[in-house]
Amino acid sequence: MLAIQNLHAEVDGKPILKGLSLELGAGEIHAIMGPNGAGKSTLAYVLGGRPGYEVTGGSVTFRGKDLLDMAPHERAAAGLFLGFQYPVEIPGISNVQFLRTALNAQKKERGEAELSGGAFLKIAREQADGLGLDMDMMKRPVNVGFSGGEKKRNEMVQMGIIDPAFAVLDETDSGLDIDALRIVGDGINRIMRKPDKTVLLITHYQRLLDYVRPDFVHVLADGRIVRSGGADLALELEREGYAGIAA
């Protein structure tokens, strides 16, 4: 699905990723953990193509294509979804309008037929129900006045509607209480745990992994993957901290 090789990236001239390599196959869920400042969010932004995050070396191949050669909206149309750590508020545009525009833009880019308003609303209602978000909230401006937990659930509703092949979820668990964590975890499993889909979970803590069990866990420190293992590695990190590994 996604192959990252020797990736180097910098922000404002400061190197953050320093030779990161990672292979993610279809049907797999990977978790990346690591201390603050290791480059976890930078990896997510580089994969999404955020302006200001400059790739200085290496390659990223996504479903056989050069991901780094695509504009951010083209990456989305190619099947990449980025779940934001801090979802953006957009006054004046409803969630429904935002998502319908996004979904149809992706379909247009792929040469597929666009969805009618009715067909879209049906999908939106199903996904909002699945994440416990009221449809009235979907008619409100994007993330405006949403609590931290509602914003994260909204990210998952968006992922459900867009139905990507590959999702990078950047600290989707931050700001969630226990109940919301379970709802979001269930959402990730329901939407993404499929043989043809891949998830890269970026997280500080092990607790989301109680709900979304990863097939692989990687430790990112100082811009590189320093250790990889199975789900047990997350438990070990939770117990012993990053200090020994990152050193």
Next chain:
Amino acid sequence: MTLTLPTPRDEAWRWSDLSGLPALADQTPTGHAPDPSAYWIGTDGPRLLFVDGIPVPQPTGTTGLTLGPVATSSDHLLGRLTTGHDGWTLTLDAGHAAPQIEIVHIATGGANHLPARIVLGEDAQASIVETFVGDGWANRLTDIRLDRSARLMRHVRLMQTSGFTALRETATLAQGASLIAAILAIGDAGTRIDGALTLDGDQAYAEYGGALLARGEQRHDAAIAVRHAALNGTSRQLWRAVADDRAVASLAARVEVARGAQKTDGEQSLRGLLLRRTATINLKPELEIFADDVKCAHGATVGELDAQALWYLASRGVPPQAARALLTRAFVGDAFDRIGVEAVRDAFRANADAWLGAEA
């Protein structure tokens, strides 16, 4: 007649560019008007069509709507040029309500001057939408008198493809009267909107605002003064200006509260959006208050599109141009929310969308 025009040295005209008007005044209109059918919004009410300021007969059948000499006078530098020209008058007696009226003005070059008067008796109500298209200089003076509790909804689209559209509007509102006006400047011509509203009776209510969308070398310029001369008046001036390329959009909005006009509630919201750094937006909110128990809020901000929001939209698959259009549409949307006639609101939004290149 020698054409005497204001110059940028006059404070009230400092952002206007009237330099093209003398040449337009010397031209002769071609008289070749396009088919007006595309410009009717499609409300059920009576229609009036003017080509170069001359009425083209239409079956109206509306009581109170007349064509011919208009009882207006003005010392306004552009408005006064309409003196002596025929125009239209809407006079409604007390308690009468007119169906939605649509007026389309087509200019075919040159200059045309047209006065209008709207006089609504006690409790009368009317809704008028006007659309300006074509080329040349369309110069309008509209005088509005609203008697006790009369209600007028007034919506204007400035859509000329070239030339200049100048509106001079004066309004006097008696006790409990209400005027709700929204103006959309969206063509490729220069515009000047010049409004002077007086809230002359207790509890009068005025909303006067709109959206100015400018691109190329275009200049839109609005100068509005709302005078609170009586108790308990409420006024709202909500304007949105968008400028692209090397265009200039300017808004000067003033609230005057006279001595004794206590409990006035005045609000101004002027916001500008620069789509390119070569464009210019001028905002000038002014308050002049001579009473001590009033509430006057004003806000004026100019900014660019939110980079975070653009990135969020891109990450969801929306191409840059569509993302910019969507955010710009949201920015100007406030200006149309208060349009009470659904067909008019939809038409204004559709025009704005077309300007933005967005697909609704």
